Amino acid sequence: MQKLKEKQANILTVVLALVIAILPLQNNAQSQDVREESHAMVLLRGLPTLDTSHSVAIVELDPESPDFGTIISEFEQPDMEHPLHHLYYSPTGRLYATGLDPVCSLAEIGLARDASGAPTVTGVNCLDTQGQMVGEDIMWHAANGNDYMFVTFMGGLGGTDGGSVGVFDPQSNGVIKVIEARRSQVGEGMPYIMYPHGISAYQDRMVVSSTIHPDLASGVGNAITVIDLNSLEPIENIVTEKENPIDLPSSPVEVLFARPSIDPNIEPAVMVNTMLGFETWKIPYDQETKTFGSPEVIYSGVENETGVPLEFYGNETELFISHALPGVVKRYKLSELPDLVSSGPDIIADPGAHHMIFLTSKSGRDLIAVQNNLLNLGNGADNDPTDVDFIAKLNAHTITVHDLQTGERLASVNFKERYDKGVENIEGLFGSGFVHHH
Amino acid sequence: MTQRLLISVIALTVLATGLLCYGLWRETVEPSATPIAGFSAPFVFGRFTIPEDNALTEESFALGRHLFYDPILSGSDQVACATCHEQQLAFTDGQARRVGLSGEPLAFSSMSLVNLLWGQRRFFWNGRSTSLEEQALLPIQDPEEMNQDLDSLIEELSASARYRELFARAYGEVSAENIAKALATFMRMLISSDSKYDQFLRGEVKLSALEEHGRKLFMAHPDVKVSLRGANCIDCHSQFLTSGFRDALDGFSNNGLDDEAGLPEGLQAVTGDPAHRGLFKVPTLRNIAVTAPYMHDGRFATLEEVMDHYNHGIKVSETLSPLISEADNSIEEGDRPVGLHLSEDEVQAVIAFLHTLTDKTFLSDPKLANPFDGKN
Numbered sequence: 001m002q003k004l005k006e007k008q009a010n011i012l013t014v015v016l017a018l019v020i021a022i023l024p025l026q027n028n029a030q031s032q033d034v035r036e037e038s039h040a041m042v043l044l045r046g047l048p049t050l051d052t053s054h055s056v057a058i059v060e061l062d063p064e065s066p067d068f069g070t071i072i073s074e075f076e077q078p079d080m081e082h083p084l085h086h087l088y089y090s091p092t093g094r095l096y097a098t099g100l101d102p103v104c105s106l107a108e109i110g111l112a113r114d115a116s117g118a119p120t121v122t123g124v125n126c127l128d129t130q131g132q133m134v135g136e137d138i139m140w141h142a143a144n145g146n147d148y149m150f151v152t153f154m155g156g157l158g159g160t161d162g163g164s165v166g167v168f169d170p171q172s173n174g175v176i177k178v179i180e181a182r183r184s185q186v187g188e189g190m191p192y193i194m195y196p197h198g199i200s201a202y203q204d205r206m207v208v209s210s211t212i213h214p215d216l217a218s219g220v221g222n223a224i225t226v227i228d229l230n231s232l233e234p235i236e237n238i239v240t241e242k243e244n245p246i247d248l249p250s251s252p253v254e255v256l257f258a259r260p261s262i263d264p265n266i267e268p269a270v271m272v273n274t275m276l277g278f279e280t281w282k283i284p285y286d287q288e289t290k291t292f293g294s295p296e297v298i299y300s301g302v303e304n305e306t307g308v309p310l311e312f313y314g315n316e317t318e319l320f321i322s323h324a325l326p327g328v329v330k331r332y333k334l335s336e337l338p339d340l341v342s343s344g345p346d347i348i349a350d351p352g353a354h355h356m357i358f359l360t361s362k363s364g365r366d367l368i369a370v371q372n373n374l375l376n377l378g379n380g381a382d383n384d385p386t387d388v389d390f391i392a393k394l395n396a397h398t399i400t401v402h403d404l405q406t407g408e409r410l411a412s413v414n415f416k417e418r419y420d421k422g423v424e425n426i427e428g429l430f431g432s433g434f435v436h437h438h
Numbered sequence: 439m440t441q442r443l444l445i446s447v448i449a450l451t452v453l454a455t456g457l458l459c460y461g462l463w464r465e466t467v468e469p470s471a472t473p474i475a476g477f478s479a480p481f482v483f484g485r486f487t488i489p490e491d492n493a494l495t496e497e498s499f500a501l502g503r504h505l506f507y508d509p510i511l512s513g514s515d516q517v518a519c520a521t522c523h524e525q526q527l528a529f530t531d532g533q534a535r536r537v538g539l540s541g542e543p544l545a546f547s548s549m550s551l552v553n554l555l556w557g558q559r560r561f562f563w564n565g566r567s568t569s570l571e572e573q574a575l576l577p578i579q580d581p582e583e584m585n586q587d588l589d590s591l592i593e594e595l596s597a598s599a600r601y602r603e604l605f606a607r608a609y610g611e612v613s614a615e616n617i618a619k620a621l622a623t624f625m626r627m628l629i630s631s632d633s634k635y636d637q638f639l640r641g642e643v644k645l646s647a648l649e650e651h652g653r654k655l656f657m658a659h660p661d662v663k664v665s666l667r668g669a670n671c672i673d674c675h676s677q678f679l680t681s682g683f684r685d686a687l688d689g690f691s692n693n694g695l696d697d698e699a700g701l702p703e704g705l706q707a708v709t710g711d712p713a714h715r716g717l718f719k720v721p722t723l724r725n726i727a728v729t730a731p732y733m734h735d736g737r738f739a740t741l742e743e744v745m746d747h748y749n750h751g752i753k754v755s756e757t758l759s760p761l762i763s764e765a766d767n768s769i770e771e772g773d774r775p776v777g778l779h780l781s782e783d784e785v786q787a788v789i790a791f792l793h794t795l796t797d798k799t800f801l802s803d804p805k806l807a808n809p810f811d812g813k814n
Contacts, residue, residue, distance in 0.1 A: 036485050092639050093482040093678060108641075111481035115474055115494050117555070119481055171644050260664060430484075 034117070036429050038062035038359045039072065040369060040399075043097065043424040045083040050420040054083035056097075056109060056121050058429060059413075061369050063401050064361045069413030075121035080104060084124070086355075087427040088138040088435075090149070090170060097425075098135030098151065099126070100214075105135040106151055106166070108173060119429065130175045131157050132164050134214040136197045137254075140170055143204055143229035148176070152196040152208055156180060160218045163195045165208055167232060179227060181234045191234035193225050198255035200270070203287060204229040207270050209252035210237075222249035224272055224283075226292065240272045240281040240295050245302050250277030256312040256319075257285075258337040262434070269338035271298075273309040273321065278302055280309055280321065282338040298340050306330075308374065308394065313356050314434045318343045320356060324374045324394045327351040347407040350396035355435075357428045358404065366404040371426040372396040397422050469610060472496040479555070480631050482639065482678040486555035492571065492619045494626060497608035500809075502624025504604060505617060507808040510594055512584035519577070519621070520808065522548040526801050528725035529628060534736025538582030547736040550729050552630045552722055552800070557681035558689025563718050563734040565690060566708050570622035575614060588614045628806060630724045633797035639678065645794060652791025655784055660767040669748070669778060669788045670765035674720045680795060682720025691759045692716040694752035694776065695733060701755050704734075716757045725801065727793045741792055745785045750777035 040061050046052035057074040060067040077083070082101035087109075089095055095109040106129050110122035129135070134155035141148060149168040156162035157180065165179040183192040197211035206229050210221025226236040241250040253275040259268050270283040270292070278301025284293035299321075301307050307325035314320065319332045319340075329347040332340045350372035359367045374394035397416035402409050415423045427435075474494050479486075488494055505511060509518040522536055523529035529551035535543035546563045554561075560568055567573035577583040578591065595601040596612045609616040635653075637643040645653060657677060658668030674682060674691050682689025690705045696716060705714035718734045732738040738747065752762060754776060768779035780788070800806070 034485060034487065094639070094641060113479040113481055113483065113486070115477040117479075117486040117488070119485075122478075171638070171641050173641065264663065 035062065035065075035362060036119070038065065038361060038367075039119075039429040040357055040359070041087055041095070041427045041429055042371075042399075043084045043087060044074075044415065044419065045422040045424045047416065047420060047422055050416075052420045053078040054080050055421070056084065056124065058119060058121075059399075061357075061359060061367075061399065061401055061413075062361045063367075063411035064363060064365075068401075068411055069399075069418065071419065073118065073120055075124065077124060083424050085135060086137065086425045089427070089431040091140050092170075096138055096149075097124075098138060100134055102133045102155075105129050105133050105153060105155075106138075106168075127168075127173050128175065129153065129166055130178055132166050132178060133158065133162075136211075137199045139199045139201060139206075141201045141206065141229070143201075149173075150199055150201075150206065152199050154195050154197055154211060155214045156193075156196075160213065161192075161194050162213075163193050163210070165193060165196055165199070165206075165227065177232055179232055179234065181225075191225060191237050193227075193234055195219065195221050196225070197253055198224075198272070200255045200257035201229065202257040202259040202268055202285065205257075205285070205290065207255050207257060209255050209272065211253050211275065212251050220249040220251050220276065222252070222274075222277075224252055224255060224270065236292070238270075238283055238292060238295055240274055240279075240283070241277055242279060242297055243277060243300065243302050245278050245307070246276055248276045250274035250279070252277075252281075253310055254312050258282075262314065263334045263337065265335045266337045271312065271338050273312070275308055275310065278307045278309060280340065284338070298338070301325075310354050310374075311356070311435070313358075315358050320347075320368070322349075322353040322356065322370065324352050324354060327353040327372055327394075327396065329353055329356060329368070329370055344405070345407045347402050348409065349400045349402070350398045350412070352394040352396050355426045357426055359428060367401055367410070368404045369399050369401045369426060371423050372398045372400060373422055373424065395422065399423060399426060469497065469607060470495075474499060474627065479629055480636065480639070480678070483553065483556050483631070484679075484684075488555075488626065489569070489571065489622075492622060494623060495608065497604075498620050498623040499627055501601075501604040501608040501616075502620035502622070502627075503806070503809050504601070505621055506624050507810055510598075511578050511586060511591060511617075513586040513590070517584050522577075522583075523551050525803075525806055525808075526728070528552055528630070528729050528801060530729045532730070534731045539585055540582060542582075544582055546734050547731065549719075550722060550725060551625050551628050552724050553679055553681065554628060555626050556679050557676070557684055557722070558719060559684060560687070560689070560708075560719065564703070564707050565687070565705050565719055570625055571615075571618040574618040574621035574625070578617075588617075591617070628800075630797040630800040632799040633724065634794040635791075636797070638794070646790070648787050648790040649794050650791075651784070652787035652789065653794075655780070655788050656791050659761075660765055660778065662767065662769050667767050667780070667784065668765070669780060669784070670761070671723070671788070673761040673765070674759070675723050679722060680724055680726075681722035687714070687717075689720050690714070690717040691720050691762075692718075692755065692757045693748075694754070694758050694762055695737070695747070696755065697753040698755040701757070713757060716755055723792060724795050725797055727796045728801065741789045742785075745780075745788060748778050749780055749785060750775040752776035 038061050040059050042057050042059050044055045046054045054077045055074050058072045060070050080101050084097040084099045086098045097107050099105050104126035106127045108125045112122050132153035136152045136154050139150045147170050149170040151166040153164045156164035161183045167177040181193045186192050194210045196208040198209040206227040207224050210223050213219045222241040223237045223239045225234045228235045240252050252272045254273050256271045258266050268285040272281040279297050280299035281295050282298050283295045306323040309323050311322045317334050319334050320329050322329050327350045331343045333343045349370040352372040352374045353370050355371045357369050398412050398414045400412045415421050506519045509516050522531045531548045538544045561573040578586045605612045655669040656671040659670050660668040701716040705717040732744050738744045
């Protein structure tokens with residue numbers, strides 16, 4: 001009887017084991033509610049001495065999230081010598097990036113969603129630019145009933161006074177025209193395009209800035225170029241140079257054509273930040289006569305102890321201008337443009353304050369995230385061959401997140417410390433406010 | 439005797455174990471949660487979420503597809519979900535209000551089932567369900583629609599070897615909960631993303647001049663101060679999905695179909711809030727050219743009639759959406775009908791753009807078709 005009980009027990013054990021082995025598998029939970037309002041798309045630069053690759057990544061930037069600063073997904077570009085430079089969403093939701101590598105000066109980035117709903121980068125498609133190099137800014141604008149994608153190429157087709165504006169078909173990405181006017185070829189006093197970087201437009205007038213040769217040594221500009229969008233030809237240069245705080249030309253960088261579509265109270269004018277002049281300028285525009293007035297300094301970095309003004313960003317009510325030195329974002333009333341009337345306290349970021357996005361936290365707090373790197377070049381302390389002394393001081397390698405209302409710094413992530421990479425550019429996952437022209 | 443008894447016990451135990459194993463295999467072994475092969479959705483459609491306990495799997499999709507097309511779901515065994523949701527009509531039925539089992543028209547027209555992973559999280563025209571799983575069981579039980587008792591349905595499905603296996607592979611047991619989950623999965627996979635508009639968004643094609651004009655009108659709220667003309671569609675129909683917005687109850691609107699006296703309950707029937715009277719779910723406009731008649735009660739037979747309504751037929755009531763009442767392309771003042779006041783050319787342009795939302799791939803995708811049809 002005892003043996004029978006043992007055998008029954010053994011059988012029971014086997015049966016139990018079988019039952020346990022074939023218990024129904026649990027369905028994997030696929031996704032929970034995920035906030036994307038605080039996700040940023042960033043371009044990361046691999047740092048030569050740290051053996052890392054350039055990449056496109058999605059990062060959580062909500063200080064209230066336990067995942068703050070975490071790379072959610074990343075698309076590595078190990079074959080690229082130089083990184084992508086600046087992200088832009090087209091009006092139809094396509095994601096583009098300009099690039100610093102001659103083999104990829106302009107790219108379309110593929111995005112999709114996987115079965116969990118998460119965004120994924122599916123690829124980077126480098127576009128044919130017909131030889132135009134070092135892409136900087138992109139602008140979508142209609143002229144004469146046609147839609148165009150305009151791209152500034154600071155290196156243009158090469159040479160010490162190169163630079164071009166590429167006119168692309170926004171659907172096919174094909175080149176329609178390369179606008180080029182070398183100073184050495186157009187003749188004295190004739191309009192030229194050199195090292196174009198910033199771009200903005202109003203009606204049938206487009207302006208591009210003349211910044212600096214991509215090698216940072218061959219030449220520096222001090223003017224903007226006006227382009228007639230009817231003919232797609234340059235028609236005028238306007239010099240924006242006054243003080244020379246570092247004994248170099250002013251190097252106009254970003255431009256913004258302030259116009260009524262931004263705010264109905266705005267009188268049209270071109271606003272210009274001069275990277276090495278440390279100033280912000282305004283150039284009034286008379287849309288009736290299509291003429292520009294005298295340029296005027298409306299902000300002096302020398303007087304205000306700031307330097308290297310870079311970007312124009314905006315939301316529904318304010319304009320934000322980043323100053324890489326000392327690393328601050330100043331804010332102005334949108335409705336008062338083109339004049340700069342302060343709208344609140346400065347946002348104290350880090351040296352190299354550059355691009356920014358607007359986002360919200362989980363609790364609904366309005367935030368601003370600032371990317372703090374001028375050019376992401378290496379630091380001499382790392383024996384980095386890309387070190388440029390002046391610029392190395394403007395590379396904090398951080399994204400700082402602040403309360404939008406008060407400017408209070410809430411959190412910071414250092415990409416060099418955490419990921420051995422520099423952060424080249426930041427954009428909201430779905431875009432954010434307006435940047436430059438848009 | 440003892441030995442014989444022992445042998446008998448062992449034999450019975452082995453047999454019982456075998457039967458148990460077989461039964462368990464049929465009911466539970468197979469759930470394997472195979473991810474949907476090659477799943478990819480447009481980034482611009484936005485984030486979607488899926489209930490943690492109802493992952494998108496090939497097994498649940500297969501079960502849901504069978505259930506969707508099977509009249510076994512109705513009390514009479516003659517009405518399937520697909521009866522009122524036909525694939526070639528973007529899962530509508532082409533009728534204003536189908537006649538119910540009592541012989542009277544149903545309260546609402548059949549909604550198109552497309553891109554349900556995104557957009558407003560309340561379902562039905564009046565938002566009476568807050569999940570697809572909840573939604574899925576209501577028409578089955580509705581005495582005017584499929585008039586099925588759930589317990590009876592479970593008995594019928596359990597009697598089918600094919601369904602026992604489909605359930606076993608997808609979830610395990612045959613249950614109302616799993617019926618709902620499977621149907622929800624099938625509906626979540628009704629993704630339309632290959633219309634001409636999608637191809638345009640991907641840069642693969644260009645729209646004609648008329649379609650592009652219509653697209654720009656669709657996307658613009660009119661502003662006479664800056665000479666911006668617009669058809670104002672985007673105020674309610676989002677740019678990419680063309681459905682209502684997801685947040686809170688933003689995806690519901692009173693679009694001026696009825697005056698105060700004739701205003702139906704709409705969302706108020708669910709929320710009890712008088713401010714929601716006359717508000718109905720903003721539907722997707724994807725495949726709109728094949729989903730006539732239009733509106734929650736199918737009152738408009740053509741897109742031209744719809745545009746006539748928005749152009750100069752808006753009826754004013756307390757809950758009329760201000761986004762509609764304030765949208766006017768005309769600078770004329772005085773006692774005029776409320777509406778967009780677009781030109782005829784502009785109306786035709788908007789309609790041309792709406793036709794670009796037809797996704798022929800979706801309308802004929804064999805993976806979404808009737809699995810009982812020999813071709814599929």
